[in-house]
Amino acid sequence: YLQADGRLFVTGLNDRRHEVFLFRRVRILAEGTLANRVKFRLMPDFDEGKASIQDAYAEWEPSPSAKLRIGKFKIPLGLAALRSSRDLTFADPSLASDLVQMRDLGVELQGSLLNAALNYGAGYFSGGEDGRNANFEWRGTNEGVVRVFVKPFAGAKRDTLQPLHIGIAASAGHARNAPPSFKTMGQE
Numbered sequence: 001y002l003q004a005d006g007r008l009f010v011t012g013l014n015d016r017r018h019e020v021f022l023f024r025r026v027r028i029l030a031e032g033t034l035a036n037r038v039k040f041r042l043m044p045d046f047d048e049g050k051a052s053i054q055d056a057y058a059e060w061e062p063s064p065s066a067k068l069r070i071g072k073f074k075i076p077l078g079l080a081a082l083r084s085s086r087d088l089t090f091a092d093p094s095l096a097s098d099l100v101q102m103r104d105l106g107v108e109l110q111g112s113l114l115n116a117a118l119n120y121g122a123g124y125f126s127g128g129e130d131g132r133n134a135n136f137e138w139r140g141t142n143e144g145v146v147r148v149f150v151k152p153f154a155g156a157k158r159d160t161l162q163p164l165h166i167g168i169a170a171s172a173g174h175a176r177n178a179p180p181s182f183k184t185m186g187q188e
Contacts, residue, residue: 003085004023005023025045027044028046037060040058041073055103056136065111066110066111068109070106070107072136074102074103077169078100078169080094081101104126118149120147122145125173127141127142127173146170149166
């Protein structure tokens with residue numbers, strides 16, 4: 001994945017330090033399957049001159065309706081945060097994504113039932129800060145997350161109602177930190 005960002009202003013600014021060109025995402029993806037049952041994924045990111053691990057997990061799939069994932073990955077809470085950066089409608093996710101945690105260490109059971117008309121996810125996570133990716137340390141703030149997503153017209157004959165999705169997600173945990181300050185992508 002590669003995403004560049006140029007912030008250039010057409011009006012005369014006395015302070016030019018806000019005009020920058022940077023790489024926001026420079027990600028290499030390595031994934032595979034072991035013994036037809038255990039999948040793995042490793043995705044480092046080298047954005048803005050820093051190195052970090054976005055995803056590092058193993059996933060065991062005993063059946064099509066259940067997968068057990070362990071490691072660092074996106075938690076199943078915010079719909080916009082779950083979308084891949086390659087599939088975003090705009091260059092940046094919604095500011096509402098800052099209100100949920102992005103990636104964290106944990107374990108999750110997820111899957112789909114009824115010919116993919118019902119998707120679910122339930123997990124136990126370290127409990128990182130909202131709008132951030134966790135490091136590889138168990139913070140001890142602990143967070144439980146549950147998500148259910150229904151496609152009520154998935155098998156309908158008419159294409160008009162098939163795109164309708166209804167979902168709900170909730171989390172409960174014990175935060176010990178002050179809430180983070182929120183900034184727009186332009187750092188305002």
